[in-house]
Amino acid sequence: xxxxxxxxxxxxxxxxxxxxxxxxxxxxxxxxxxxxxxxxxxxxxxxxxxxxxxxxxxxxxxxxxxxxxxxxxxxxxxxxxxxxxxxxxxxxxxxxxxxxxxxxxxxxxxxxxxxxxxxxxxxxxxxxxxxxxxxxxxxxxxxxxxxxxxxxxxxxxxxxxxxxxxxxxxxxxxxxxxxxxxxxxxxxxxxxxxxxxxxxxxxxxxxxxxxxxxxxxxxxxxxxxxxxxxxxxxxxxxxxxxxxxxxxxxxxxxxxxxxxxxxxxxxxxxxxxxxxxxxxxxxxxxxxxxxxxxxxxxxxxxxxxxxxxxxxxxxxxxxxxxxxxxxxxxxxxxxxxxxxxxxxxxxxxxxxxxxxxxxxxxxxxxxxxxxxxxxxxxxxxxxxxxxxxxxxxxxxxxxxxxxxxxxxxxxxxxxxxxxxxxxxxxxxxxxxxxxxxx
Amino acid sequence: xxxxxxxxxxxxxxxxxxxxxxxxxxxxxxxxxxxxxxxxxxxxxxxxxxxxxxxxxxxxxxxxxxxxxxxxxxxxxxxxxxxxxxxxxxxxxxxxxxxxxxxxxxxxxxxxxxxxxxxxxxxxxxxxxxxxxxxxxxxxxxxxxxxxxxxxxxxxxxxxxxxxxxxxxxxxxxxxxxxxxxxxxxxxxxxxxxxxxxxxxxxxxxxxxxxxxxxxxxxxxxxxxxxxxxxxxxxxxxxxxxxxxxxxxxxxxxxxxxxxxxxxxxxxxxxxxxxxxxxxxxxxxxxxxxxxxxxxxxxxxxxxxxxxxxxxxxxxxxxxxxxxxxxxxxxxxxxxxxxxxxxxxxxxxxxxxxxxxxxxxxxxxxxxxxxxxxxxxxxxxxxxxxxxxxxxxxxxxxxxxxxxxxxxxxxxxxxxxxxxxxxxxxxxxxxxxxxxxx
Numbered sequence: 001x002x003x004x005x006x007x008x009x010x011x012x013x014x015x016x017x018x019x020x021x022x023x024x025x026x027x028x029x030x031x032x033x034x035x036x037x038x039x040x041x042x043x044x045x046x047x048x049x050x051x052x053x054x055x056x057x058x059x060x061x062x063x064x065x066x067x068x069x070x071x072x073x074x075x076x077x078x079x080x081x082x083x084x085x086x087x088x089x090x091x092x093x094x095x096x097x098x099x100x101x102x103x104x105x106x107x108x109x110x111x112x113x114x115x116x117x118x119x120x121x122x123x124x125x126x127x128x129x130x131x132x133x134x135x136x137x138x139x140x141x142x143x144x145x146x147x148x149x150x151x152x153x154x155x156x157x158x159x160x161x162x163x164x165x166x167x168x169x170x171x172x173x174x175x176x177x178x179x180x181x182x183x184x185x186x187x188x189x190x191x192x193x194x195x196x197x198x199x200x201x202x203x204x205x206x207x208x209x210x211x212x213x214x215x216x217x218x219x220x221x222x223x224x225x226x227x228x229x230x231x232x233x234x235x236x237x238x239x240x241x242x243x244x245x246x247x248x249x250x251x252x253x254x255x256x257x258x259x260x261x262x263x264x265x266x267x268x269x270x271x272x273x274x275x276x277x278x279x280x281x282x283x284x285x286x287x288x289x290x291x292x293x294x295x296x297x298x299x300x301x302x303x304x305x306x307x308x309x310x311x312x313x314x315x316x317x318x319x320x321x322x323x324x325x326x327x328x329x330x331x332x333x334x335x336x337x338x339x340x341x342x343x344x345x346x347x348x349x350x351x352x353x354x355x356x357x358x359x360x361x362x363x364x365x366x367x368x369x370x371x372x373x374x375x376x377x378x379x380x381x382x383x384x385x386x387x388x389x390x391x392x393x394x395x396x397x398x399x400x401x402x403x404x405x406x407x408x409x410x411x412x413x414x415x416x417x418x419x420x421x422x423x424x425x426x427x428x429x430x431x432x433x434x435x436x437x438x
Numbered sequence: 439x440x441x442x443x444x445x446x447x448x449x450x451x452x453x454x455x456x457x458x459x460x461x462x463x464x465x466x467x468x469x470x471x472x473x474x475x476x477x478x479x480x481x482x483x484x485x486x487x488x489x490x491x492x493x494x495x496x497x498x499x500x501x502x503x504x505x506x507x508x509x510x511x512x513x514x515x516x517x518x519x520x521x522x523x524x525x526x527x528x529x530x531x532x533x534x535x536x537x538x539x540x541x542x543x544x545x546x547x548x549x550x551x552x553x554x555x556x557x558x559x560x561x562x563x564x565x566x567x568x569x570x571x572x573x574x575x576x577x578x579x580x581x582x583x584x585x586x587x588x589x590x591x592x593x594x595x596x597x598x599x600x601x602x603x604x605x606x607x608x609x610x611x612x613x614x615x616x617x618x619x620x621x622x623x624x625x626x627x628x629x630x631x632x633x634x635x636x637x638x639x640x641x642x643x644x645x646x647x648x649x650x651x652x653x654x655x656x657x658x659x660x661x662x663x664x665x666x667x668x669x670x671x672x673x674x675x676x677x678x679x680x681x682x683x684x685x686x687x688x689x690x691x692x693x694x695x696x697x698x699x700x701x702x703x704x705x706x707x708x709x710x711x712x713x714x715x716x717x718x719x720x721x722x723x724x725x726x727x728x729x730x731x732x733x734x735x736x737x738x739x740x741x742x743x744x745x746x747x748x749x750x751x752x753x754x755x756x757x758x759x760x761x762x763x764x765x766x767x768x769x770x771x772x773x774x775x776x777x778x779x780x781x782x783x784x785x786x787x788x789x790x791x792x793x794x795x796x797x798x799x800x801x802x803x804x805x806x807x808x809x810x811x812x813x814x815x816x817x818x819x820x821x822x823x824x825x826x827x828x829x830x831x832x833x834x835x836x837x838x839x840x841x842x843x844x845x846x847x848x849x850x851x852x853x854x855x856x857x858x859x860x861x862x863x864x865x866x867x868x869x870x871x872x873x874x875x876x
């Protein structure tokens with residue numbers, strides 16, 4: 001009897017997890033490696049950052065998701081290097097894992113366009129830790145405003161700048177306004193949280209630049225209703241502790257936005273293992289380092305190495321790339337699983353095609369924009385659609401029920417249940433443990 | 439018109455919070471200072487440490503709890519010093535807060551009996567951060583066992599030592615056994631988690647040493663049924679990365695317990711502000727530094743400074759101290775509130791008397807011991823009583839409903855919903871952010 005085909009999957013996000021699940025009924029040995037023990041429902045990260053959901057509601061242990069699938073072994077480890085000739089991946093405890101087929105699904109991280117010093121002042125939002133740090137910053141800002149006696153500085157604490165008006169930036173801006181207007185007002189005695197200012201800064205000419213123009217327009221209108229100040233065609237030239245310096249894309253004059261809280265929702269970069277794979281295979285990459293794969297999602301010259309999800313640069317229709325969203329990973333992961341089995345069995349299948357399911361973004365409670373190509377709408381119907389789809393996709397029955405209950409409750413009470421600041425407060429003399437999670 | 443009486447409360451635990459709430463209907467100005475933004479339902483911390491509950495379910499923002507009480511102002515700050523003659527408390531931004539009456543309710547922390555180096559290997563459990571760090575350690579241990587190829591080391595990863603068999607140690611030991619026997623077995627492919635060993639080490643002659651002997655006996659029997667190895671009359675002489683060295687209290691011979699995970703549930707110490715208060719008022723203290731107050735809970739010679747909760751050493755009946763549990767803080771806080779109003783109004787009230795409501799400790803799912811003085815029971819009835827009381831006391835309607843739902847679910851599924859390891863895994867090259875929360 002021949003040995004079972006060994007499939008190694010690096011990364012337990014959408015691409016990696018859905019590849020593993022698609023292989024459930026096949027007679028193969030799968031090893032799934034992730035440096036975190038959980039799969040993250042990343043489209044809802046901003047809900048954790050704004051206190052509407054808790055970490056356990058948008059994340060599930062990989063072992064729990066895959067416990068019934070006996071052909072998968074989960075390893076909590078970080079992949080550090082690859083030898084594509086020997087067909088091995090090295091993990092951080094020094095062991096080499098052998099594979100017959102490899103699926104690389106390690107995703108991307110955010111980037112500060114070369115200004116890594118900005119990270120300290122403008123946290124991004126890719127992981128649970130990021131989201132919780134963001135939550136602590138937002139809540140701390142209001143706490144500090146309450147303590148502040150100088151009016152100008154109080155104003156700075158109550159001014160928020162969000163950089164990048166993609167779906168995450170738009171969702172953050174909408175939620176922040178709602179926190180300030182609906183959730184917090186009665187909690188404070190000195191400040192009036194309704195006076196908080198929220199700026200949304202975007203380099204292109206509109207919010208949601210990858211969406212159809214009609215959606216951008218609807219989103220901009222709804223954001224304005226919530227009280228967000230939108231600055232399109234605006235580049236960030238500097239960020240420090242006390243604010244952001246911006247410049248119009250066509251001008252030379254800079255403007256200063258005095259704000260103690262800056263949130264980063266822009267830029268894409270490739271992590272260490274993604275870069276190691278590109279280097280070891282001499283794979284072609286795009287401007288930010290994503291790997292340009294063949295139309296069967298393998299690396300040119302390495303038919304046993306698939307790249308799926310955010311890390312892959314794949315054309316969808318001429319000149320248009322598969323977007324870095326959950327659907328891109330899910331469809332890529334499932335395709336790679338099918339292709340591996342086909343290859344093993346000597347069958348030929350057609351190349352990967354991305355099935356566009358449309359776009360959707362929420363703008364706070366009750367507002368959203370949706371574009372499903374055949375139909376396009378905004379406002380409450382779009383928001384309701386968004387809610388239904390996201391609850392449906394949350395993995396695990398318990399989470400679905402709990403998230404629904406919490407949302408129902410938040411909706412009735414206009415409260416946000418998860419407003420803990422964990423780690424020590426920023427004005428404490430002991431700064432260790434800061435940005436801790438809760 | 440006379441100025442309103444200014445009451446300053448340091449600490450938002452049971453003592454501080456219940457004092458503030460007891461003053462709700464009085465014409466006074468209250469300032470509540472805490473360095474964390476939340477009140478913590480500390481008797482359930484071990485449930486977070488063992489993945490049954492999430493941080494937001496056992497903690498509530500102080501502002502949210504007190505939002506309707508217009509005579510309270512909440513400040514997120516750390517008290518650093520006191521001038522009891524000038525009647526001011528200094529906070530960490532340098533400001534001095536004036537008071538007419540002061541309530542000090544900053545509680546205690548755990549102590550390593552002078553061996554602070556043990557903290558690194560044996561985390562304690564006083565804060566949410568502690569509980570989440572403990573959760574990460576427990577889950578990481580099983581992950582590391584799964585990765586380990588050496589049998590002896592695998593065994594070490596699957597051995598757990600809990601130091602201290604008070605209620606917290608007992609509850610942790612019971613939960614740990616349940617995790618290993620009921621929750622995890624199907625999640626792993628290499629290790630059999632049911633083979634995990636849990637040691638409970640205690641210096642006195644029995645578990646739950648402050649409880650009646652009959653309760654200790656019932657608890658020991660139930661722990662043994664769950665598979666906990668109990669070592670009473672046993673002192674810890676050393677802790678390092680690979681285990682614990684213990685010695686019988688009457689012997690000289692030491693024994694080594696090889697275990698990669700050691701959890702600390704022993705020792706009491708007073709924090710910085712508590713020590714500053716004792717020093718500035720030359721207050722008498724007990725062996726661990728708790729302040730010996732008069733029978734009206736004020737510091738001798740300082741009739742305007744009350745000390746309530748854990749930080750106070752108060753005799754209850756001759757030779758028996760008020761225990762450091764939630765009820766001690768609640769009753770002390772309420773008494774201080776009444777005493778302050780009585781003093782302001784020139785009325786005399788009797789000294790503080792502690793009303794003992796009995797003792798209760800759970801030992802995993804369905805097991806517990808209860809002693810309500812007039813009636814004493816163990817097993818399922820005690821567990822059910824424990825559940826009802828704890829849910830009743832959880833502050834906030836949402837939490838009560840959610841906690842009940844999650845418990846109902848855990849009970850049916852034998853699962854634990856909150857099994858996230860956040861922060862980077864311990865075997866990662868980047869150790870920063872370790873012990874983060876989730």
